[in-house]
Amino acid sequence: MSFSAADHGHMARAIRLAEQGLNTATPNPRVGCVIVRDGEVVGEGWHARAGEPHAEVHALLRAGARARGATVYVSLEPCSHHGRTPPCANALIDAGVARVVAAMTDPNPRVAGQGIQLLTLAGIRAEVGLMEAEARELNVGFVARMTRGRPWLRLKTASSLDGKTALENGESKWLTGPSARADVQHWRARACAILTGSGTVLADDPELNVRLEGTARQPLRVIVDSTLRTPPTARILAGGGVLVACAADDPARQAALAAAGAEVIHLPGPAGRVGLTMLLMELARRGINEVHVEAGATLNGTLLAAGLVDEWVAYMAPMVIGHHARGLFDLPALTDMAERRGFALRDVARVGGDLRLVLRPASA
Numbered sequence: 001m002s003f004s005a006a007d008h009g010h011m012a013r014a015i016r017l018a019e020q021g022l023n024t025a026t027p028n029p030r031v032g033c034v035i036v037r038d039g040e041v042v043g044e045g046w047h048a049r050a051g052e053p054h055a056e057v058h059a060l061l062r063a064g065a066r067a068r069g070a071t072v073y074v075s076l077e078p079c080s081h082h083g084r085t086p087p088c089a090n091a092l093i094d095a096g097v098a099r100v101v102a103a104m105t106d107p108n109p110r111v112a113g114q115g116i117q118l119l120t121l122a123g124i125r126a127e128v129g130l131m132e133a134e135a136r137e138l139n140v141g142f143v144a145r146m147t148r149g150r151p152w153l154r155l156k157t158a159s160s161l162d163g164k165t166a167l168e169n170g171e172s173k174w175l176t177g178p179s180a181r182a183d184v185q186h187w188r189a190r191a192c193a194i195l196t197g198s199g200t201v202l203a204d205d206p207e208l209n210v211r212l213e214g215t216a217r218q219p220l221r222v223i224v225d226s227t228l229r230t231p232p233t234a235r236i237l238a239g240g241g242v243l244v245a246c247a248a249d250d251p252a253r254q255a256a257l258a259a260a261g262a263e264v265i266h267l268p269g270p271a272g273r274v275g276l277t278m279l280l281m282e283l284a285r286r287g288i289n290e291v292h293v294e295a296g297a298t299l300n301g302t303l304l305a306a307g308l309v310d311e312w313v314a315y316m317a318p319m320v321i322g323h324h325a326r327g328l329f330d331l332p333a334l335t336d337m338a339e340r341r342g343f344a345l346r347d348v349a350r351v352g353g354d355l356r357l358v359l360r361p362a363s364a
Helices: 005-021 056-067 088-095 113-120 132-138 140-150 178-189 200-206 252-260 276-285 297-306
Strands: 032-037 040-046 071-074 099-102 124-126 154-158 165-166 193-197 221-224 242-246 263-264 290-293 311-317 343-351 355-360
Touching: 005 071, 005 099, 005 132, 032 056, 040 056, 056 088, 056 355, 088 113, 113 124, 113 242, 124 165, 124 193, 132 140, 140 154, 140 290, 140 343, 154 178, 178 290, 178 311, 178 343, 178 355, 200 221, 200 297, 221 276, 252 263, 276 355, 290 297, 297 355, 311 343
Parallel strands: 071 099, 099 124, 154 290, 154 311, 193 221, 193 290, 221 242, 242 263
Antiparallel strands: 032 040, 032 071, 154 165, 311 355, 343 355
């Protein structure tokens, strides 16, 4: 299937529109739509929030009668089922559009090609696959949740050049500069949940919220706390929106955390620890697409060893703090280089005076 330069340009615009919902569309996918008639853009839209009209509906409203006979560019296959809103495929049919170009099919089993089928049966020329890689990248979390039953897990670290996160005594403020710390807020904002461990809560007492001007949504904060060490006075509990996953059965401590506003769930796994795969599956069940991790070496190492890390955002400060400082990952000693865990670089950028590397497991 061949697409013209104009097709590519309009789909690129649809994907840029979809990015407007980067921080707010969850648990739905980020979707943008452009309607073109006789070479002129007559309608545009994107999906902002769950329960609100989808991208196609916004674009159709702007296009009005000019949508008849037009070409529609949409970054995800139009939905075919009744959810909180009516099916977009039907709205496009009713508007009398002539052609629909979708970047990718919807990985949601409730759609999965049915939207395209509805359009085709109605006599609309429907094509899929234009800029699919870009559209898929924008919705890596939604695709992951729909296809494998757990969210996309993005691990964030900040370290020195020699891979250390804090001095031996625990002091870590500040390794990276203000620009890097501000950049982290954007990764937090796009996430559906921020995950940490009880060790980080005890050591740093973080809030782990999004501190960007105009923030419309705070991610769910999740604490992996096998033995319920989190104190009810921890700052992260302020304001609610916190899930504590534990392995211990301690009604008194559970009640104290619940009284502080947290929801406590019991997910025992091997060796008396929280079952992390079970936790991620539970988060997926709750509509969590992307999980942003800011934790210590123990949880980082466990997640990496279990093969649960999909992406690693590593900030590196141009300094060395020595062998005795704390490391990034607590992992068993390797006896053979064949056991090493490799990563592929996706992006390298300078952020203020620091470096930011975006990596994914080489096996992926």
